[in-house]
Amino acid sequence: MKIAGLLARETLATTLVWLAPPLTAAKASSRDLHLPTRSLTMPSQEISTSLRDIRMSVIDTVAVRETPAEIHVELPADILFDFDKAVIREAAQPALASAAAILRAHTAGSVEIHGHADAKGSDAHNLPLSLKRAEAVRRWLTDREGLRVDHLKTAGFGSRRPAVPNFKPDGSDDPNGRQRNRRVEIIIEK
Incomplete structure (x- = not known):
């Protein structure tokens, strides 16, 4: 629960920072055009609802498991990357910011x-x-979130460590299993 609360707070802060530049630019443009700024504002209840929806979708995307020795943060590759690519998608940034918040809270290991x-x-x-x-x-994580590069080690395992079977019991392909196996895990030693 402590991690879920941390994710929610960090995601909300990230979302506010993420939304601020476009809103600021929009307000500046309206002044240049002599349009009333209030036409660009949303009722606070709508903003709160939107932020809550964004926060919940990010939390649902990042799977966190905690053991006495480690914290496992699992990020689906389909959220992070386009098919067969290794370039972070823009839409993955809130999920990665949530992972960074967990890393900042556990810096010892x-x-x-x-x-x-x-x-x-x-x-x-x-x-x-x-x-x-x-x-x-x-x-x-190092470039955008300022985490120490020497603190983060990487490894690629291909299909050698599946989270779930890639095939159904009858031997046929399991697209849901394959999707679950395309992932990036962050393992944090406590």
Whole structure:
């Protein structure tokens, strides 16, 4: 629960910062056009509802498991990256900001960022892709969130460590399982 509260507070703060530049630019433009600024404002209840919706969608996206020794933060690759790419999507920023908040709250131990792939494609393709994705998350956390680079280690495992089976019991392909296996995990030692 402590982590969920931290995620909610950090996400709200991130969302407010994320929304501020466009609103400020819009207000400046309205002054230049001599339009009343109030036409650009939303009722506070609407803003609160929008922020709550954004916050809840981010929290639902980031899976956090805590053990006595570690905290596991799981980020679905489909949220972070486009298909077969290792460039962070703009839409992934709130989820990554939430992960950064957890990292800031637990700075004592080591941190590993693991990239994972599904069973489609070869190891020759999936291993480098999963490593590049882990490195992209590390770069985002250091460049955008100011976390120490020496504190974050990366590894790519391709399809070697699935979270769930890639195939159904009858041997047929399981698209939901494959989707769950495409992920980046951040493992924080306590």
